[in-house]
Amino acid sequence: MSNKLIEVEALARRLREFASDRDWQQFHSPKNLAMALTGEIGELVEIFQWMSEGESKHAGTSERTAPAVREELADVTLYLVRLADVLGVDLNAAVAEKLRVNATKYPVDAARGSARKYNDLERG
Amino acid sequence: MSNKLIEVEALARRLREFASDRDWQQFHSPKNLAMALTGEIGELVEIFQWMSEGESKHAGTSERTAPAVREELADVTLYLVRLADVLGVDLNAAVAEKLRVNATKYPVDAARGSARKYNDLERG
Amino acid sequence: MSNKLIEVEALARRLREFASDRDWQQFHSPKNLAMALTGEIGELVEIFQWMSEGESKHAGTSERTAPAVREELADVTLYLVRLADVLGVDLNAAVAEKLRVNATKYPVDAARGSARKYNDLERG
Amino acid sequence: MSNKLIEVEALARRLREFASDRDWQQFHSPKNLAMALTGEIGELVEIFQWMSEGESKHAGTSERTAPAVREELADVTLYLVRLADVLGVDLNAAVAEKLRVNATKYPVDAARGSARKYNDLERG
Numbered sequence: 001m002s003n004k005l006i007e008v009e010a011l012a013r014r015l016r017e018f019a020s021d022r023d024w025q026q027f028h029s030p031k032n033l034a035m036a037l038t039g040e041i042g043e044l045v046e047i048f049q050w051m052s053e054g055e056s057k058h059a060g061t062s063e064r065t066a067p068a069v070r071e072e073l074a075d076v077t078l079y080l081v082r083l084a085d086v087l088g089v090d091l092n093a094a095v096a097e098k099l100r101v102n103a104t105k106y107p108v109d110a111a112r113g114s115a116r117k118y119n120d121l122e123r124g
Numbered sequence: 125m126s127n128k129l130i131e132v133e134a135l136a137r138r139l140r141e142f143a144s145d146r147d148w149q150q151f152h153s154p155k156n157l158a159m160a161l162t163g164e165i166g167e168l169v170e171i172f173q174w175m176s177e178g179e180s181k182h183a184g185t186s187e188r189t190a191p192a193v194r195e196e197l198a199d200v201t202l203y204l205v206r207l208a209d210v211l212g213v214d215l216n217a218a219v220a221e222k223l224r225v226n227a228t229k230y231p232v233d234a235a236r237g238s239a240r241k242y243n244d245l246e247r248g
Numbered sequence: 249m250s251n252k253l254i255e256v257e258a259l260a261r262r263l264r265e266f267a268s269d270r271d272w273q274q275f276h277s278p279k280n281l282a283m284a285l286t287g288e289i290g291e292l293v294e295i296f297q298w299m300s301e302g303e304s305k306h307a308g309t310s311e312r313t314a315p316a317v318r319e320e321l322a323d324v325t326l327y328l329v330r331l332a333d334v335l336g337v338d339l340n341a342a343v344a345e346k347l348r349v350n351a352t353k354y355p356v357d358a359a360r361g362s363a364r365k366y367n368d369l370e371r372g
Numbered sequence: 373m374s375n376k377l378i379e380v381e382a383l384a385r386r387l388r389e390f391a392s393d394r395d396w397q398q399f400h401s402p403k404n405l406a407m408a409l410t411g412e413i414g415e416l417v418e419i420f421q422w423m424s425e426g427e428s429k430h431a432g433t434s435e436r437t438a439p440a441v442r443e444e445l446a447d448v449t450l451y452l453v454r455l456a457d458v459l460g461v462d463l464n465a466a467v468a469e470k471l472r473v474n475a476t477k478y479p480v481d482a483a484r485g486s487a488r489k490y491n492d493l494e495r496g
Binding site for chain 3: 376377378379380382383386390393394395396398401402403404406407409410413416417419420423424425426428429431432433438441442443445446447448449450452453455456458459460461463465466467469470471474475478480483484485
Binding site: 005008024030034047048056071077078081083084086088099106 | 210
């Protein structure tokens, strides 16, 4: 069993092969992959755009929307893992580092229930 | 050792606790988290926007840009895993399903070296 | 008085000069400007991400958020107009054309009050 | 003739009527419209994602890509103008204000030919 927060190496390897088999590495610069990731986020966001917050909570299980939700989440994941791979970034280490920063920056007592504090976090 | 392509449960659990400790679940509707993910993608894309494709290949290792690259990739990962968690979506299963679709849709011989074919994939 | 739906030429000219004076045309490929536009959208979306829909209706007039709303809307507008300009696209003509398509596609009676119909529009 | 940098009121009025005729104002909160704008940006970015910068310069005139470029630029414009309208923001005033800020912040001599300076502008 792994001690990691996330483990993406098997997927990264699979995507490397997939690209290599099709001679697609030439298109996979970080710049291009960041754009492709943007496109997929756009498709994900479209699912939720006219829903209320309450409705969005059922989007992952509702028969009408779940297939699209799964597909777009998968697409975002594929491009994110591929992008980190071509950049040579260890996603697990990057995530662990960011969690440490967030824990220090947002002590439980000061941040409790406050969207404003929370928002500040994102500017950090 | 896991047979999974990706393993995100430890991170999902950590983010659940982080939100719960701060009473932030109230802000974490899928609709809101999809927007937060958009914001992080925007920050990631900004890193690459004035770089050439060639320059972008060194962005993950160059001293000047690597810290920002790691931080923004981490932020995207945190929100993606949190979003999948509140939606009740198994990211590994969703990814495996999408890879099967892509493999069928883009046979090696037909897709080789073609950005146009590749592009079609994204519309699938 | 103009018969146009929108008129952006004075701004386009100003942005051309601004870029030219600073020798920034070299960075203003459509690919790069589309990425810059993404970054600005990210900053705009961040303003609304933790707001309820009701709260978001006051974001343009509330003292706390109005300056940021105006600034991010301006930034999106600047990059959009600059992007259309370097692409040689007449925004007013493009908008007029799209409005005609939408009017035909979404007859008043069939579309009334339906988010689903509305959503289909975006896929068109 | 107008002294404005941009003039969008005729389009804003048209979009108001279009929404009102279909009883779509209920979906048009700023939060929702910001998400819809994200989706359209995603579609715009997809056009350029596998192009080189050089290729992207012809995307607005090339027969193969020009119709999609015009359509996605139009969609972004529609949602941007609609969003500013429901927020009660005067886009022309917001743009004029931002141009003044940028001119002060980026004096011609200091900014010339520097992507780094330029990049700082976006953080401003």
